[in-house]
Amino acid sequence: MKKDDFYQYAVDGYRPVENMMKMVPADKLDWKPGESFMSLGQLIRHLADGIGTELEMLVRNTWPQQAEGQGMPSCSARDALSMLERDKATLRALLDAVTEEEFAEKVVSTPWGASGKLERMAFFFQEHFTNHKMQLFTYLKLLGLPVNTQTLYMG
Incomplete structure (x- = not known):
């Protein structure tokens, strides 16, 4: 797949996430379906990194160091949407570079031992994003919000 095709594929995958983020109730950011799960706020913060931010770390080998005992960060839907919008520009700039x-x-590699050709790793990162998109869909469904197949795939 060419770089521009991957970019369009990735950005098309952002649309449903953006629309689901807009549905996130501000008073439910601390909600999670079980003790070992991310909270809704942590999940949308993780999704907000999109694909570009992660691929940039992969290509430049500039991974952040998480302090011992530091939990996953959380944010509001508004902040997550803003971050995801910036991620599109990051992805575009990375692919242009x-x-x-x-x-x-x-060939690129992660600190946790995954390695492969950049194109293949880009698809793995897209798959990771898609899996969390489904997680967000499930959270919204469990909260009783009106989500359906169209929400999941078309936004």
């Missing part, structure tokens, strides 16, 4: 050959052939 690599050649088609680098996108297809450059």
Whole structure:
């Protein structure tokens, strides 16, 4: 897949997440379906990193260090939407900075041991984003909000 095709594929996947983030009740950011789950606020904060922010860390090998005992950050839906919008620009800039050959052939790796060609890793990061999109959908469903298949896939 060419860089521009991947960009469009990724951005198309953002639309349903953006619309679901707009549905998040401000008074439910601390809600979670069970003790070992992320809260709704943590989940939307994690989704707000999108794909570009994570791929940028992958390509530049600039991973943040999380302090011992520090939990996952949380944020409001408004902040998450703003961050996700910035992530689109980050993704575009990152893809513009690599050649088609680098996108297809450059080998990159994560601190947790995953490695592969950039294009393949980009798809893994997109899959990760999609899995959390489904998690957000499920949270909203459990909270009784009006979500359905169209919400999940079309926004």
